[in-house]
Amino acid sequence: MTHLWRGSLLLVAAAFLLEGCFGSSWHSLRYFYTTIWDPVRDVSDFIAVIYVDDLFVGYYNSTMKRVVPQVSRIRKVEEDNPHFLDRYTNLAMLDELRQKMHLKDQRHLYNQSRGLHTWQCTFGCELSQDRYKRGFSHIGYNGEDYLSFDKETLTWTAATVPAQVTKRKWDANLARNRYIKSYLEEVCIEWLQKFLDYGEESLLWREPPTVRVTLKASYDGLETLVCRAHGFYPKEIDATWRKDGEVWEQETFRGGVVPNSDGTYHTWLSVKIHPEDRFRYQCHVEHDGLPEPLDVAWEEPGKRRGSYQAAHKAPSNL
Ligand SMILES: *[C@@H]1O[C@H](CO)[C@@H](O)[C@H](O)[C@H]1NC(C)=O
Numbered sequence: 001m002t003h004l005w006r007g008s009l010l011l012v013a014a015a016f017l018l019e020g021c022f023g024s025s026w027h028s029l030r031y032f033y034t035t036i037w038d039p040v041r042d043v044s045d046f047i048a049v050i051y052v053d054d055l056f057v058g059y060y061n062s063t064m065k066r067v068v069p070q071v072s073r074i075r076k077v078e079e080d081n082p083h084f085l086d087r088y089t090n091l092a093m094l095d096e097l098r099q100k101m102h103l104k105d106q107r108h109l110y111n112q113s114r115g116l117h118t119w120q121c122t123f124g125c126e127l128s129q130d131r132y133k134r135g136f137s138h139i140g141y142n143g144e145d146y147l148s149f150d151k152e153t154l155t156w157t158a159a160t161v162p163a164q165v166t167k168r169k170w171d172a173n174l175a176r177n178r179y180i181k182s183y184l185e186e187v188c189i190e191w192l193q194k195f196l197d198y199g200e201e202s203l204l205w206r207e208p209p210t211v212r213v214t215l216k217a218s219y220d221g222l223e224t225l226v227c228r229a230h231g232f233y234p235k236e237i238d239a240t241w242r243k244d245g246e247v248w249e250q251e252t253f254r255g256g257v258v259p260n261s262d263g264t265y266h267t268w269l270s271v272k273i274h275p276e277d278r279f280r281y282q283c284h285v286e287h288d289g290l291p292e293p294l295d296v297a298w299e300e301p302g303k304r305r306g307s308y309q310a311a312h313k314a315p316s317n318l
């Protein structure tokens, strides 16, 4: 009975979410490229991160040389486009070469043979429900704004005086600028559309937290219980201590909610306790990925080893 009720609530929430996201708002496909030259190894590393709206959908780096999807979100796109990831990987490999070349050009331009140097490129496109399109490309060098692309005039805007050298060189290459404009307005939008056609799956992605409580002794004879919630999505989570079932805020410390490299989040909270109260505290966690709130208490090591984590990992909604 309660299950059915929860189920229909979820459906209503889902419909609402889709409505909100496909309403008047914009959708975006964004790429974050970072190229770092390491003077010690005399090589550059390249990392690409791909986002649709606020969802982390793919990752590529110069060691792996392939696009690694966040499977639950682009699995369906891949089913319908069998070469989707191969094509994406090929594009990423070409971009890696280009970005490394740009970084090398800059270093030579400024005679920088020492120190760490970074070249960052953020580009992407946006699409509104009324099918208005926007596109952008920004470049940063050594952590500062450097150049940004103006699609209408097909020129680059320099953010610093040194960047003007590169601006003049790039402005002169009209063919390349035309290509970038058409990439942003057409190719990028096509890829974005592909992701949005499977938007339902992306928008409903839920990953429940794994929750563990550990115990630390303290020099003052007190103890600290630490509750860690790991691997959850979306970011919103409600974690509190309960003592004998009542909300307990005293002596509680909280870590922030921090992203993991796979797009999920982790967080922690601790509470200072008297050793004899160890079993009276529970870490109470509420999250969209959990069918119902979790209450996890500290357990003596060895008692439920092995099955511990599995026991508290609820199945994902998808
Ligand atoms: C690429 O990712 C792999 C796996 O996460 C990692 O081992 C490697 O160090 C990464 N390489 C770079 C250049 O970040």
Ligand SMILES: *[C@@H]1O[C@H](CO)[C@@H](O)[C@H](O)[C@H]1NC(C)=O
Binding pocket: 110, 111
């Ligand atoms: C670059 O370095 C070379 C050799 O160290 C030096 O002769 C030259 O003046 C430098 N150029 C600039 C623009 O700093």
